[in-house]
Amino acid sequence: MNTEKYEQILRDRQRELFARLHKINADIATGRNADSEEQATEAENDEVLDELGEVGEKELKAIDAALDRITKGTYGTCAKCGEPISEARLAAVPYAPLCQECATGL
Incomplete structure (x- = not known):
């Protein structure tokens, strides 16, 4: 198996996720609009951004684990x-x- 190919794919995705999470954090940190209707919309948007951030963090952990498996020589097993x-x-x-098979529990 060509683990170099997968390592590059994983590292590219890792960089993409880091950039996305940085943008999410920056968007959440921006100030609120003075308009109460806008504040409600911004609060809803922040909830969505929080969820996207959590999904991104989980994927980063999975990527880190996969990169660790590459280092250990167990990737693809x-x-x-x-x-x-x-x-x-x-x-x-x-x-x-x-x-x-194991992922679906068959």
């Missing part, structure tokens, strides 16, 4: 059953720790 994770699954979810 299912953490549950020890079988290889298919190229198709890794292409779709490059940080996947489990093969499709």
